[in-house]
Amino acid sequence: MSEETSAEGDHRRASIMTALREGVRRVDDLALACGVSTMTIRRDLQVLERRNEIRRVRGGAVPVDAWTFDHRLGRSAAAKDAIAAKLLTLVPDKGGIGFDGSTTVHRLARRLKEQPTLDLTAVTTGFETFHELSRTPGCRAYATGGTADPHTGSLVGPLAEVTLRQFALHTCFLSATHLDGSVGSTEFTADEAAVKRVLAAVSERTVLAVDSSKLARRAVATCLSLDEVDVLVSDLDPGDDRLEPYRGLVEII
Template identity: 45%
Template sequence: MVAPLPARRRAQLLEILERDGVVQLDPAADELGVSVMTVRRDIQQLDAEGVVRRVRGGAVAPVRPRAFGERAATRASAKAAIARKALPLVPDDGAAAFDASTTSGALLAMLRPQRLLVVTNSIDNAAIARARSGVRAVLIGGELEERTGSLVGPTAEQTARGFAVDRFFTSASAVDAAIGTMEVSLEEAAVKQVLSAGARASVVLADSSKLGQQALVLALAWSAVDVLVTDLDPADERLDPFRDLVEIR
């Protein structure tokens, strides 16, 4: 097998990152037919360019605001797996809040016909909810965050305070066992804090590429989280740091 040229090789690494949400040194080296050292050097170069973030054993995507469509195309199978596991947690009637994440969107797309009021700060997720039979969607308003498509700011926070819901479903930019869930902006975190405070229970939907990572600002401390739903088997050792903190599904 002829090793790809450096530019093509780095493009392939970015394709792996887009597909899997993470680049792991050994599997990537096997897939590209090159040495682990070569992959490590490529990751160093991509990290210097700001298109990946180096972590132990490989690389992940840089934590930054991204448009809904861009996020929806990343780790789609993991999000679908999380949504299937979280679906039984959605009340059949009453009210539930959903953040502006595409993982929440995947869950909303699976809702059965039911009498449910959905509260969200996402134009995209409100549209997904409205398409489900029997579901009403309330968009909390606020200032549009152009980079993510979510609604944030004082108006969004004030409106969110007016709702008392059964469940709040939220993803995160990063999930750290010592800190909690984290976001890329203060504004995103603030809305999630208000929605969580108004919910009887908060459910974090996080694919495995988010675990052990950190972002800019704390959103939810573990004391505010009731359930952590991931794409991993609950017995997976990668979940060990979270076992004493939260219920895992």
């Protein structure tokens, strides 16, 4: 496997994209933010440029259409596949489940067709996830109303929140922009965070799925504290040291 397609490379380039969205532009600053050499950053920027995810500028780079769903879906693919396999074991055979509009949780929706017998009602804030769920045998799919978040495309706002409050769910599956041991999960927008809080509030169990590139970092809007999360699912082995800040606070898978 080449460095370009390795899980480690995927995670590192996801971290670079996150830093770029947060306003970091220069190669030296990206190297500091990601904890790697400037030579590694330059190689990763070449990969991202070939994928049309960034545009090179003097001394650094800027993101290109960084928030489109298709671009996000292709990032950290190996990590998201590993997470989806774990999430599949947490899906009940029947009852109500909730999905946010993230690409990580979307991968779980794709895999639900692997379950032999389902009797599920599923509600989601994601257009693409709704389309996957609506084609899944044994699953009655609902999409919330609302307006599209300008950064993620997920449905947010009062209409989305009112729709979600009509459900009493067994489990909700959420992702996050970042996860920090002190403040919990965070999002790039307050609207996105608000909708995810409602999903958690109407669910008996909240499952948070984040790949390792999102750990130990913070975005601008606080969402869920760790005591509001029941299960943390990552692409890492549960014994990995990077999960130490969350150990004892949530179940780790």
